[in-house]
Amino acid sequence: MKKVFLFLLLTGALFAQNTLTGQIHGKVIAGNSYVSGALVEAFGLSPASGDSMLFTATSGNTGDYSFPALPSGIYYLKARYNGASSQQAGPFAIQPGIILQNINLYLSSTGVITNSVSGIIFDAVTNTPIPGAAVTLTGNAAGIIYRTQANISGEYKFQNITPGSYLLEASAPGYQTTSLLAYLNIQNGTFLTGVNMALMPVTTTGVFFGGHVREGGMITVVIPIPGAHISLMRLSTTPDSITFHAVSDSTGRFRFPVVPTGTYRLVAEKSGYLRKVVENLQITQNTDNYIIPLEPQGTNTGGKVKGTVSFDGTNLPVAQAKIEFLPLNMPPAATNFVAFTGPEGRYEKQLPAGAYVVSCSYINSAGVVYKEYFDNKLQVTEADIVSVLPGQVKENINFGIPGVQNPPMVVLKGTVRDTVNNPVPQAMVTLWILNDSLRLTTMSGPDGNYHFSLTNHPAMNVGYRVSAQKEGFKAEFYNNKPTFALADVIVIHGDTVVAGIDFSLEPLLSPGPSSISGFVYQEDGTTPIANAFVIASKRPTGEILFTFSGGNGSYSFANVSPGGYYILFAATGFVPEFYNNAQMWEQAALIPASGAVTGINGTLAAIVSNNNPGIVAGTITTAEGQPLSEVYVSVVNETGQVIGYAFSDASGNYSVTGLAQGTYTVQASKVQFNSFSQNMVYNPDAGLTHLMNISLSSSPADIGSDDGDIPEKFTLLSNYPNPFNPSTVIEFTLAGRSDITLTVYDLFGREIAVLASGSYSAGRHTVSFDGSNLSSGVYIYKLSNGKGQNITRKMTLLK
Numbered sequence: 001m002k003k004v005f006l007f008l009l010l011t012g013a014l015f016a017q018n019t020l021t022g023q024i025h026g027k028v029i030a031g032n033s034y035v036s037g038a039l040v041e042a043f044g045l046s047p048a049s050g051d052s053m054l055f056t057a058t059s060g061n062t063g064d065y066s067f068p069a070l071p072s073g074i075y076y077l078k079a080r081y082n083g084a085s086s087q088q089a090g091p092f093a094i095q096p097g098i099i100l101q102n103i104n105l106y107l108s109s110t111g112v113i114t115n116s117v118s119g120i121i122f123d124a125v126t127n128t129p130i131p132g133a134a135v136t137l138t139g140n141a142a143g144i145i146y147r148t149q150a151n152i153s154g155e156y157k158f159q160n161i162t163p164g165s166y167l168l169e170a171s172a173p174g175y176q177t178t179s180l181l182a183y184l185n186i187q188n189g190t191f192l193t194g195v196n197m198a199l200m201p202v203t204t205t206g207v208f209f210g211g212h213v214r215e216g217g218m219i220t221v222v223i224p225i226p227g228a229h230i231s232l233m234r235l236s237t238t239p240d241s242i243t244f245h246a247v248s249d250s251t252g253r254f255r256f257p258v259v260p261t262g263t264y265r266l267v268a269e270k271s272g273y274l275r276k277v278v279e280n281l282q283i284t285q286n287t288d289n290y291i292i293p294l295e296p297q298g299t300n301t302g303g304k305v306k307g308t309v310s311f312d313g314t315n316l317p318v319a320q321a322k323i324e325f326l327p328l329n330m331p332p333a334a335t336n337f338v339a340f341t342g343p344e345g346r347y348e349k350q351l352p353a354g355a356y357v358v359s360c361s362y363i364n365s366a367g368v369v370y371k372e373y374f375d376n377k378l379q380v381t382e383a384d385i386v387s388v389l390p391g392q393v394k395e396n397i398n399f400g401i402p403g404v405q406n407p408p409m410v411v412l413k414g415t416v417r418d419t420v421n422n423p424v425p426q427a428m429v430t431l432w433i434l435n436d437s438l439r440l441t442t443m444s445g446p447d448g449n450y451h452f453s454l455t456n457h458p459a460m461n462v463g464y465r466v467s468a469q470k471e472g473f474k475a476e477f478y479n480n481k482p483t484f485a486l487a488d489v490i491v492i493h494g495d496t497v498v499a500g501i502d503f504s505l506e507p508l509l510s511p512g513p514s515s516i517s518g519f520v521y522q523e524d525g526t527t528p529i530a531n532a533f534v535i536a537s538k539r540p541t542g543e544i545l546f547t548f549s550g551g552n553g554s555y556s557f558a559n560v561s562p563g564g565y566y567i568l569f570a571a572t573g574f575v576p577e578f579y580n581n582a583q584m585w586e587q588a589a590l591i592p593a594s595g596a597v598t599g600i601n602g603t604l605a606a607i608v609s610n611n612n613p614g615i616v617a618g619t620i621t622t623a624e625g626q627p628l629s630e631v632y633v634s635v636v637n638e639t640g641q642v643i644g645y646a647f648s649d650a651s652g653n654y655s656v657t658g659l660a661q662g663t664y665t666v667q668a669s670k671v672q673f674n675s676f677s678q679n680m681v682y683n684p685d686a687g688l689t690h691l692m693n694i695s696l697s698s699s700p701a702d703i704g705s706d707d708g709d710i711p712e713k714f715t716l717l718s719n720y721p722n723p724f725n726p727s728t729v730i731e732f733t734l735a736g737r738s739d740i741t742l743t744v745y746d747l748f749g750r751e752i753a754v755l756a757s758g759s760y761s762a763g764r765h766t767v768s769f770d771g772s773n774l775s776s777g778v779y780i781y782k783l784s785n786g787k788g789q790n791i792t793r794k795m796t797l798l799k
Contacts, residue, residue, distance in 0.1 A: 034063025129154025224252025317345025528553025614659025
């Protein structure tokens with residue numbers, strides 16, 4: 001054995017003298033001291049001949065060791081001294097001209113374990129151990145890699161690990177390689193047990209996922225990136241998540257042959273390019289055209305944004321706060337800019353020149369997510385714009401996070417009075433959280449006074465709207481605002497007293513000749529919904545009435561002026577709807593207020609809650625650019641579910657949360673205006689927040705008269721939506737019972753379809769037209785009656 005060892009040494013030495021190609025340098029360290037006289041061994045494998053190679057070195061007085069002339073090959077290093085040894089480090093690929101510096105080796109005393117990581121590797125399907133599984137611990141620091149194998153029971157253990165952050169990975173024949181999503185933070189005295197990993201057996205069940213890696217940033221030509229490393233980390237509720245790996249070929253193409261469907265975190269990286277991360281990537285079907293843009297380092301002609309994040313009051317730094325930069329006018333490949341604050345609360349980010357909305361989000365120790373936009377704004381549409389110029393360093397883009405070290409005490413108080421200044425006792429006062437997901441209630445006392453005391457409440461540090469209501473009075477929002485969307489927002493955080501949140505309630509008039517009433521129920525049609533919003537919009541004047549449902553779900557609009565009304569129901573945790581079961585007012589039933597109208601009930605389906613972080617937000621205006629409030633905005637997924645909604649505020653701003661990667665339909669509806677519907681593709685790769693500004697045009701005001709519920713005209717309205725694909729809704733009104741025909745023609749006058757024919761009663765009627773079997777183009781639809789009257793309009797099918 002000794003002869004073989006000497007032979008390897010001599011062979012390696014002779015080979016090295018003839019082929020001096022690469023170098024490895026570093027130090028041998030024990031605790032806080034350098035070790036001199038330690039034996040350092042470099043084990044190598046020649047790629048040319050397959051021969052094993054062994055080289056040795058001895059550390060000097062300052063712990064330095066050096067291998068100045070290593071042949072090409074793959075090497076592993078180990079240090080030994082007086083019974084102590086280091087973990088094996090490597091592999092290191094040595095090629096001509098390669099010089100590796102600071103490959104430090106750390107000794108630990110015999111029998112003394114300074115820190116460790118251990119666990120079990122098991123089959124994700126059968127939960128049985130996987131003997132012989134290869135386990136790797138890779139450090140952020142260059143060259144620190146530990147390897148071991150699982151024993152017969154699937155157990156593995158790393159000991160005496162150099163302090164630092166590490167990625168744990170396991171693999172075995174017949175299994176997918178798996179990594180933990182989070183880095184392990186190892187310090188002296190760290191003993192991590194139960195770090196288990198589940199490996200998914202290689203299977204043909206799943207889908208393929210592939211595409212191309214290309215240069216992104218501000219370039220306009222396609223430049224493929226070969227050799228990029230792509231990782232797909234399957235997200236789950238446990239740390240035993242699955243990771244798949246691929247490398248792009250010479251054309252930049254990559255492909256994962258089989259991955260289970262699910263939600264993933266995609267990471268793409270290559271030396272010389274900025275690392276790309278895509279959160280919450282939904283893989284549900286075979287995909288072969290996914291594009292990953294990587295931005296070259298050092299070629300960015302933009303500027304830098306810098307700032308700090310600190311806790312309010314104490315100015316202590318906030319580490320690991322997420323800073324997101326949303327570009328406003330930039331190619332899609334140049335989006336998704338994210339930075340995180342360091343231990344001192346500082347961050348900086350190199351960005352292409354342009355305009356940005358900057359946000360800061362942080363999860364505090366109570367598990368509450370706080371998010372704000374620069375400069376101290378709670379909604380993206382109100383954020384101050386940050387402009388970045390070429391070569392500019394934009395500093396002091398700072399954020400303050402409400403601290404939770406000492407639970408804050410907040411008192412909010414005020415008085416409820418009537419219009420002649422008399423106190424109103426037993427009025428219910430409600431705090432509505434800004435995103436309409438939580439509410440708190442209290443009652444006014446004999447003197448009309450009320451107050452809320454909040455101590456570290458889960459909804460702290462966000463905006464509230466406040467309302468007051470009592471039977472016999474009109475409901476009111478602070479500050480003398482009639483509806484939820486128009487109410488002033490009060491931001492509460494820190495130790496403070498917010499006083500003077502007063503109300504002046506207007507008594508209801510005695511019931512008149514016309515009224516509208518009903519109940520608001522859950523989808524089962526029997527369970528009442530209390531404190532639901534009920535909004536009545538008169539057509540064609542646009543007059544708005546507002547009330548709440550009572551404890552038994554009942555509501556009433558008393559003494560309403562005669563005419564036609566559209567009723568909208570909304571409640572926390574439910575999908576709003578117009579009466580009867582419509583998301584757009586044009587599709588809803590018009591309620592004629594003539595006498596006492598009862599039984600106008602709303603049945604609301606519970607909204608499907610999700611934790612998806614995606615946001616679509618923007619501003620809604622008229623065609624003339626004036627902001628529109630009270631617009632109902634809903635986001636519908638591909639299966640037809642409403643995943644989130646909002647009402648535009650007094651400035652026309654709206655924001656809907658809950659989007660994951662996929663295709664959605666954004667709808668906006670307000671009586672008096674043509675409703676809006678547009679598809680959007682949400683991709684987290686383009687940033688967490690997508691901006692969509694909406695313009696609504698006025699709707700014709702001839703559906704009904706100001707003082708009656710029966711239309712006075714023979715009317716054909718514009719179809720909705722228009723352009724459409726594949727279906728649209730056509731609406732017409734009749735002043736009295738009539739024989740009518742509604743026909744669709746092409747531009748050559750050929751009849752395409754008869755949508756309605758026969759005797760129809762007075763009132764408003766809608767029919768649907770499906771163009772699935774037609775080609776794109778302009779079509780004519782004509783309404784005719786028995787009196788010889790004809791009305792024609794155009795509609796556009798756009799596929």
